Amino acid sequence: MAYFLFRRTLGFVLTLLAVSLVVFAVMNVLPGDPALTILGMDASEDAIAALREQLGLNEPLVTRYVSWVWNALQGDFGLSHSFRVPVSELIAERLPMTISLAVAGMLVTLVLALGLGITAAAQHGRAGDWGVMFLSQLGIAVPAFWLSILLVMLFAVKLRWLPPGGFAGWDDPAAALRSLILPTVALALVQSAVLARVTRSSALEVMRQDFVRTARASGLSRRRVLWRHVLPNALVPIVTIVGMQFAALVTGTIVIENVFYLPGLGRLIFQSIANRDLPTVQALVMLFAAIVVTANFVVDLLYVVIDPRLKARA
């Protein structure tokens, strides 16, 4: 067990390092002068030279990479050009929005997908099953940003129940929650389409096994067998997909925040691209990639908790 944890943790750290190398390489080694990118073609040579000095671009690449990683580990991502404040401050300011959106999206996804998936499996081959399968097939093909636009047209423009976008801050919690409803639903509906399918097929596998028949034969109700015996045993493939989906959700927030004009990290990344704010883009891309890698690492660890047999093998 200790060896398993050690190997997985080592792999996780190495992957993070490799990811940081890729991000740094793409943003710094590729042809082009970052100072020129930031200032534009018509900048004076003095200004470019000064910015090169400020960004530390005259240092060797290896030194720059090491100091970037070292500072980042201590929470220092450098200075944002467009906002004139430390990037870490910008991140701290906007992280709550992105995290709330991702976590709320994940919760709604889980409730919808597990419910629909188990229902479909219980109704295997009948109308309920076909309905869920059809909806999920459709859900996979619908882009989240189009679904968002449709939701806004229905609930904000036509019915006027919810705001079409924007965010007034957390001071008024009720208003804040109202602005998050449509983005959360748009994120979750698409994700739960995938997860409902996996839940269904995984539950169907388990339902074929002898202990399920035994549980039914011993007089337990269908509902109890489904939720207490089938679902827990169907969890391993579901958790795998949930891990991948959390990563998809987090990057999905980038899209959704831009559709609904929400002040999170995803919106910040696009403002930074428009402002040619390379240090901010670099920090945010690294942060998002790190979240993806971390989600996969957590899933690896969860396997062992869910399926003790894997512990023995590990």
Place this chain on the structure above:
Amino acid sequence: MKRLPANFLLGALLVSLVVGVAALSLVWTPHDPQAMSISTKFAPPSTEHWLGTDQLGRDVVAQLMAAARNSMTVALVAVLLGGSIGVGLGLLASALGGWVEDAVMRLADLGFAFPALLFAIMLAAVFGPSLTNAVLAISFINIPIFARVTRASANQIWTRDYVAAARAAGRGRFAISRDHILPNIAAAVIVQATIEFAVAILAEAALSYLGLGAQPPASSWGRMLSEAQTLMYLAPQLAIYPGLCIVVAVLGFGLLGDGLRDITDPRLVRAR
């Protein structure tokens, strides 16, 4: 002859429709997709403009057709480029084994840390947004996917007797990869390519919607939607058609991929 699965038939139908329209747009569109006419802006559907016109008086049908062509081109290039590199790496990993296989698979793991969107964001920040960068980003995420599928399928073929026979006959690893492994994993690769085609269409639409893909005046379903979003109160219909096109295209390739898998690998049908 066994009946073809329903998902394959429906998928094939939708794909033929989208590809047919895209091909037709090469030689004919009802109007020039870029031709503006401010006097007829926001025209309702008519015999002249079947789905009406947009905020600049451009014909919606002509734009949807041109966008279909662009979308298919992007998906084709991205899947071919990323797919061939991925298949090459997968074959190499499987043929050589040992540290080469380990290295390729760790690289593939690394690739999974970068969703297409993140990669496109990096490229856009450095080089400025463009369709080429979007294509590169989508190709890039295809490499690890194809490398994994290829290696997994190829490793099975390497254990077959006829491969052992070819090796005993003195054939090299690369010749065997080309003549025996590749033809036998082609089905799995084609199934994956069809599914990734759907993913690429979605990715292109999302990137173009966010301004990281097709730049004006090129037609793109994603870009049409981002323009339509600002006109939601004036002309909500403009936000409907491009989305429907994306759904039809993605659904078509997705169903076709599922159907092809059911046909080529019947063992999977029961399990799914």
